[in-house]
Amino acid sequence: MNEFVERKVELQWHEPKRSYDVVIVGGGGHGLATAYYLATRHGITNIAVLESRYIGAGNSGRNTTIIRSNYGIPEAVRFYQRSIELYQHLEAETDRWMMHQRKGLLWIAHTEAGVRAERARAEVNTAFGARTEFVTPSQIREICPQVDLTGGGIWPVLGASYHLDGATARHDRVVWALAEGAMRRGVHVHQRTPVTGLLIDGDRVIGVETERGPIAAGLVVSAVGGHVTALAAMAGVRLPIRTHPLQAFVTNHYALAFDQMVASSNLLFYVSQTARGEMLIGAEIDRQPGYSYQSGYHFLQSCSFRALTLLPFLRDLRILRQWTGVCDMSPDYSPVMGETGVPGFYLTTGWGTWGFKAIPAGGEQMAELIATGRTPQLIAPFSLNRFAQDRTMADRGSAGTH
Ligand SMILES: Cc1cc2nc3c(=O)[nH]c(=O)nc-3n(C[C@H](O)[C@H](O)[C@H](O)COP(=O)(O)OP(=O)(O)OC[C@H]3O[C@@H](n4cnc5c(N)ncnc54)[C@H](O)[C@@H]3O)c2cc1C
Structure with missing residues (x-):
């Protein structure tokens, strides 16, 4: 088998519903992995992933595909090591060849x-x-x-x-395998659906405004890569990104x-x-x-x-x-995952130049947070409030070149 042998992917596309339990904004690796792990580990499938362009159009389809866990601080080594382990089994789990090597x-x-x-x-x-x-x-x-x-x-x-x-893995295969795995279990992925605003009731985010109309949500998750400051600002969240x-x-x-x-x-x-x-x-x-x-x-x-x-x-x-x-x-070169202080609005960001390798662990941990309402130990150090509480996670091992 070589790179050019393709399997036809049978996917079912839908019109957006008026409401979902979870709306994930951004069809990159982190948004799709969160949906995938919600569906496969927690049975939560009333989910929409809204992507402004096409699956993997952002950094998840543009990176240099390096996967590693040789970070500089214990919290990061543990987190990325978890991702390495998940990557090692992801091909078998999804039954999709990602050219993981x-x-x-x-x-x-x-x-x-x-x-x-x-x-x-x-x-x-x-x-x-x-x-x-x-x-x-x-x-x-x-x-x-x-x-x-x-x-x-x-x-x-x-x-x-x-x-x-x-290790390395082919980036577009990773995002499509996750999308397919989530969609097969009932998750809706809507391409060409930019989120243009957030629906807010009091202090709570209750949905999103899209070019295809409003969509209500029990929870909105931002996974929009480099566009995060614009989306977070719609919820009144100012980020150090x-x-x-x-x-x-x-x-x-x-x-x-x-x-x-x-x-x-x-x-x-x-x-x-x-x-x-x-x-x-x-x-x-x-x-x-x-x-x-x-x-x-x-x-x-x-x-x-x-x-x-x-x-x-x-x-x-x-x-x-x-x-x-x-x-x-992010200012400390570590990710930012979890609650934002605004009810109904979570984010996964700060992936900078190092977030491809984190896709499985990031998705798995965000899914656990969403499903249980409790922040898993593995990502607790990477919460947004660390900046206000003066416990930044400065990591010189995060980028490949510094
Ligand atoms: C050149 C390059 C090399 C890299 N090399 C590596 C590497 O070797 N190893 C590594 O681990 N990491 C690497 N990275 C970093 C890695 O690619 C990213 O950290 C990771 O892909 C981030 O994934 P994501 O899902 O958070 O964001 P993205 O993949 O960027 O996905 C965000 C998605 O949100 C969509 N979106 C944005 N705004 C909206 C909106 N308003 N409504 C709906 N959708 C929206 C975008 O279209 C995009 O598809 C590299 C990055 C680049 C650019």
């Missing part, structure tokens, strides 16, 4: 401070259940022979943390196997190989906040230059495609 991730250090940081990452990962070990330059050479250990004579490779459970563009690109295919993923905090890039053989390369967010999906030459130029410093074989390849998403960045 365990690859291992080398996170390279070029300075003494970097070595200390990667050693610390390995320690905290091991202590809280993620499989990460520190490796020397000669071990790096064995794991990934393409790495230039001199770092182009500028950024010598001094060591790396090696995260054994680092900034939206920044994030770009990525792929080259033409590289004939040799590049089996693992490589990231460098100093060179600010990360790379993996797709199933088609293309080299998939990403970097940090654009500094300037914005909602633009415009890709730029400057990003290509600077990111390629940095990538070539460590992986000189890339110079023989050609850039095929470039694209951009808009990321909901």
